[in-house]
Amino acid sequence: MSHSSSPKDLTDLRQFRFERVLNEDPLTHSLALLGRFEKDNTQAIIRIEKTALDAASAPHYFAEDGLIQKVQLEESTDIYTWLFGWFGEARERDVKINVICPATDTHIKKYTKQVQVMVRETPDLYKNVVRPYISAFPPSRTQWVENILTGKSEQSKIVYSDDEFLILPDMKWDLKTLSSLYLVVLVQDRTIRSLRELRRAHLPLLQSIRTQAATIASQKWGLGEGSLRMYVHYQPSYYHFHVHVVNANYEGGVLGMTVGQAHLLDDIISLLEIDPSDSEDGVFQRMTLTYSLGERHGLMELIQAYKSRNA
Structure with missing residues (x-):
C-alpha cells in the first residue's frame, strides 16, 4: 500500500497499528484513532462511527430470524427494563434496549416526535x-x-447512599464509557416533586448532593474538579426530585441540557443562598420560569385552556 493510496480492503486495514485515541464522541457513537500502517510506517487517522438505525428495518429487529441475535439483561424495575443487544454473537454489543411495559398514553406522547413550544410559566400559572x-x-x-x-431494586448499582439521597448510574449510561458518564441523584424526601418546591431550607441537601457527587466521581472514576455538569430539569420527565450528574465533556440535546430545560445545580444553590425569604414563598415560587414543552405534553392543553379563559 503506497503513501498516496487509501486502504481498499480488510487486508489493508489489518495493517493498522493503533497508537492512541484522538477523540471519543458518545453523542455520534464514534472514535478517532491515531496509528500507523505497518507496511510502510505511514501515519494515519481512522474514525469509526456506528451507523444510524434504519427505520425501514423496524419490523425485523425482534423477529425470530431478525437483526437482534443476542440480548443481555442489564436491569429491570417496575415497568422499566434495560438490555444490551448484539447483531451477531461475535460482535461488540451494538445497541442498548430500553423497554417500558406497560406503556401509558403519557409515555407514548413523550416518545413521539413533537413540535416544541416555549412556555412562560408565571407563579399564577404554576x-x-x-x-x-x-x-x-x-x-x-x-x-x-x-x-x-x-x-x-437496583441496589447493586448504588454508588452512594445516606438518609437524604442516593446516587446511581442513569439508565442512559452504558456503564463503561467514561466520557459519557451519567449518574442520577434520587432524594428520599417525597415532598419535593420539582424545582418549584425548593426553598432555602433545602440548601443543606443540595450542597450535600453537590459535594458527594463530586467525591464519588473522583474516587470511583478519577474525575477532578470541574469535570462534572450537575443540573435539574424543569419540566422534569418524572415528578420526584432528582439531580442529573454527567461528564462535563458530554454534550448534546440527547441529555436534555438545552436552554429552557436544564438548570445548573450551582445556579439553583446560588439563587437560594441570596433569597432573602426563608418562608414558603421562596424564589422558585415567585419567579417566572420559561421552558420548552412538546405540543402533545399533557400540560399543553391545560395551559392553553387556562390562558383562553383568562385572556
Missing part, C-alpha cells in the same frame, strides 16, 4: 394549572423510583 397537574399524578407513576429508594 399555582392554578401546573401544580394541580403534578399533584394529580398517581404514586404508580414513580413506583420504580420508590423501589430503588426502599431497596427493592
